[in-house]
Amino acid sequence: MTHKIFPCLWFDNQAKSAAVYYCSIFKNSKIISENPYSVIFEINETKFMALNGDPHFTFSRGNSYVVTCDTQEEIDHYWEKLGQDGSYNKCGWLEDKFGISWQIVPSILGKLMNDPEKAPKVMYAFMQMTKFDIAKLENA
Numbered sequence: 001m002t003h004k005i006f007p008c009l010w011f012d013n014q015a016k017s018a019a020v021y022y023c024s025i026f027k028n029s030k031i032i033s034e035n036p037y038s039v040i041f042e043i044n045e046t047k048f049m050a051l052n053g054d055p056h057f058t059f060s061r062g063n064s065y066v067v068t069c070d071t072q073e074e075i076d077h078y079w080e081k082l083g084q085d086g087s088y089n090k091c092g093w094l095e096d097k098f099g100i101s102w103q104i105v106p107s108i109l110g111k112l113m114n115d116p117e118k119a120p121k122v123m124y125a126f127m128q129m130t131k132f133d134i135a136k137l138e139n140a
Helices: 015-025 072-083 109-113 119-127 134-138
Strands: 008-011 029-034 038-043 046-052 064-069 093-095 101-106
Touching: 008 015, 015 029, 015 038, 015 046, 015 072, 064 072, 072 093, 072 101, 072 134, 109 119, 109 134, 119 134
Parallel strands: 008 046, 064 101
Antiparallel strands: 029 038, 038 046, 093 101
16 A cells, blocks of 8 residues: 655634645646645645644744746746745745745756856855846856
8 A cells, every 4th residue: 555645734713815826826726625624735736734723833844845847937826826925935935824944946057056157156146146047047
């Protein structure tokens, strides 16, 4: 038997609004099931549970979700949509309005960082950025 593992996001009482919010941002997403206590939803074939718990537990940057993007348009989309009413941080990190941390990262970053000659320049370039700029990374 294969055991499926997926994250459970603990909210005070915003499980449904959070699930609807995330499903509105990601194209390949849907709400699978819901009841008064939890909502199961899927983003790009990854399942999540949003749970209505209580205010005692909150999110931290110690747990984040990485969104890899092939184009600057994708970076801009997720950056603006997920960061709306949240806060923006350095190096492609943001916190959404629910307090969940996201990393909006260009898919080319790994390749650039694996090039021993280019990596230091790329790292210097992205350490200066808030939102990633693919063209500046490629030209570093």
